[in-house]
Amino acid sequence: MAFLLPVIGYGQIDSEKIPLDSKIKTGVLSNGLKYYIIQNKKPEKKIELRMVVNAGSILEDKDQLGLAHLMEHMNFNGLKNFPKNEVVHYLQSIGVEFGADLNAYTSFDETVYILPIPADDKDKIEKGFQIIADWSGSALLENEEINKERNVVLEESRLGKGADDRMMKKWLPEYLNGSLYASRLPIGDDELLKTFKPEVLKRFHRDWYRPNLQAVMVVGDIDPAEAEKLIKAKFSGFTNPANARPRPESFDLPARKSSKAMVLSDKESPYTMVQIIGNSQRSKSATTVKEYLDDVKQNLFNQMLAARLEELKNSPNPPFVFASGGFNGGWARGWESFQLFAICGNEKIKEASQALAREAVKIKKFGFTSNELERAKAEILASYETMFKEKDKTESRDRIEELVRHFLTNEPAPGIQWEYNLVKGRLGNVNISEINIIKDQLGIDTTYFA
Template structure:
């Protein structure tokens, strides 16, 4: 009754406010009005019940994003089918009407579509979605793409042989999921999803079913649920909508409508009066978490009307304000958690929402983290938010929406397509950014702080409450009890909680500036479209104006040197302190002060000290570019020193790292690092709580000041929608005014070299039957060659194709496997090549031998022309997209200067890829992949 009353009041309030708004918006803002559908998308339905969505979008060019959404997932499985919704997803890649086993992946690779990176699929409780990006400028490829999508919809062959062949791959994926998180989930999920089928239908299924299910079980699942009335085809990309619609009708219109279809049930999440407390611990758990969930009493309904949409905005404001408070707590001198957040949204059950608060804590601090979250919720319930918080939250939300609005014609299809998938699956609204931005701007002033404060009264209640606590189990660590949790709830409810006190927000970052410098030289590269400025203090500024995004400017900067110029003692003392330097803020403003000042601004800047350079990385909307320059100037001249802020950072790091080495994967990486760096005087390994405690803040701050004392040897880069006149003005004002001392430092190359000899290291850790294999070749002090660097990278791509075919498809021994090769110039020229994969312990020797056999085959015969052409096609497709991305240009501009490369050779890329031969790949394989490799094996502990 209370919810109905609130809804009625909100309707009345909004109607009253809208009555005073502009007449042109009046009708569309009436509370009962339906949320409009984005006019840029065409939605249709075929006679057989299949729904389709089509949107023309020209970014990236000549590419179409296709999705096949099935409104069915693991929740619909019968008892003999546990895991078969996901298994069926796998089977669609292993034989269909028009593509025999492996032909589908083989064909797509031949046109540049990578398996896993591009071509993919996923299965969850209520849905299965297939992902297929394809070129749209070739009619034959386009036709094949739609044929693949059609085959997924109703053309799976599901032969006995193919089903048995895929069991091993799916069981390896099942194996990957084993570990502490799954063991703890099995303890808390029955309480979190109490009385629901969701607690019994994890998509990965059960091992005994996957090993032993009868063929008819997966065929029955396919017959029952892969049908047109439960499907949607989504096509977004660079293709004429009429042509796309024609192809959809031709391929999917012929699928027959199912007579007497099995009912697609919706499964509820029942209510419960109790507060359930689930406490799960595990010896291998790396992290400690606490979560409070208040499940709604009523089932959720789709967001359909303007009032529904307005309610979403109100909830968004609530979450923004509360999370800002939690972030302030996180930055406090004694942070109660490493990270904490709250939100109102969905649960595993599609038709049940919940208000949830969650935090990552130290192993010993779970109750403290829980108390902090409960207290902040209770503080809001009693005292509400205040006006300052409210205004900042509105600015934050509108700034993000404004950025999306300005970039509305530059959004990549891959970022757009999922909104239509979820419109079909969950009836999520799709009004389009134009309407959404306009609606938010007009409605935001009508929202009262009182109605946001009222939300928490409906969010928090004694029933339908679940508290989940997970973390490590180890000697000396006292496990939290259910009684302690329930007592804590009562303690917070009875506590004297004061209102939140808001502090005044700074009006400016910089009060006074030193005299501006000048630009002493300007050079333009007409071929590649960038300009390089030399400033009076010696610094350089390189900028490239692009139209790839309307509201984005990327920023980077570097100066050679970094920690390579530290002594061994200085390096070890400061390595783990450097990350905390910026936590003190700048110009006398704390991190919390800075966050408040940045409300409504789209800008970020982060300084860092790396091994061979000191750096900046950031971005800004064009309107906020001056703020970015101001921040950079202040990071040079006015980095705060604050012991409390640094200690807060150390506390969070120690909390996060407290039990990291209990996890077998982290332990393995750490131990292998120790072995491979034996004799390296500068090796520090993974950070530990003890190492963080020893971090020398005073020395780190002193060294920071040294590293950033001379701006004259810095290189600054800006790529995006830059205003050239503005960049020049701000560069002279904020960068050229910085001290330039002419130091012109160079980094010092690493002295340590690993032995070039075969070595095998076996690490035993963990109780699950899980292993990991890493095979690494490394050769130091080679002569750098740009062509050879390309061949080594291509060798990794070719070998990955062969390893997937051999280890996954033929042997059924892995879920995923990859090879990667690179040649680097910093700090010394070296080659690194690696193969890695997880597998069962019983298969390690066999699969290592198989992987090495594929290496030897390439060394002896070279790659096939077919496989090399797959890699070339992928390279050329990716390059075509990359050339229209700001981050690509930023990376190449910076790397060219850092490594002394001729930037103009970028124009030779396509020619060089096409000229790459099988012999080139074979040659580098023989040159670098010899018998001197490092074999690292993670094996389970002896039981």
């Protein structure tokens, strides 16, 4: 019986749920809005605020292409408590600059508003919370301002039509393989942006800018109780629409039925890149100890691949000037794929392509060695040790990004002490056969995209 006890204990540990860091104060308002608060004085007298909407261009209707991005712009062009451009003017008056500090982005799956504010004055703090509350649900969306901003977004689209953008619009629909993502690029459709009626934008706002799809993150030099009080005061009055449209957790990415190779060229491209991508596969964030350790094993796999590519880069007459690879999340939330890419000179396209293909085949056939694994373990453990030792030096802007990912994708946020203790205690037990099983998931046997 004594010999069975460690095995039983191990199973219980593996099935244990990953906790949320006890330093995070979290809650849900009656309208469904979530909030996360961490007191952090790196730096002092500053607070990082985020207002996150779990909605992006993937949720646009056919007559709304590009309007998720335009809606982001409109939140800087007329709010209930900051009409016209007053939000930008006010923030500049207290030292918060647009672009460098104040910012936002729209992607396929989410829209994130970024606001750092000084914490040296209660009025500044109160107004900062009012701004993110107005972003949540108090955009004025005046027709005149909408018509002005459509021209700004069209100009942004025009200026963005460089080599990378032109080539991306050719390969991305092929890579996304007929999914909805292929037709929902955040920049949208120029012709639609020229002609849409303001009501179409307002419909997007009504459907998706609602509290049960939103979260507020506060990290910085502020008492968590004070931050929670401000959130409740500013956000509790928002309501969800009757018969709210369902927000799908994820969207399908159809499996590739055959391999596809594309050659794209543009005279303005500053570099040449070769890429091999395996079939996409479903992924999800870890929720148990076992799943967290599975992610660590995948990181070990990626680390060993990186070491092989680095060795090639440093060899005499290397086939590329830079290369990277491994399992990565792609454009679509909830999906990942095995990828290899290299940057090379035009005269070495063939050599770079062959080098990547050789490495993929070698891994698929033979996997990695125990010596490679031990080196990767040492590197990963050293990384965790560094993060653990410097945990009290973590900047608020770094801590808050972890909270954004936790809300959007359920990425674990147990705190570095929990992660370091787990990895330190369990990493040594990982053997090479556990790593080499991962090579069966490359997705490049019969179908790939290059």
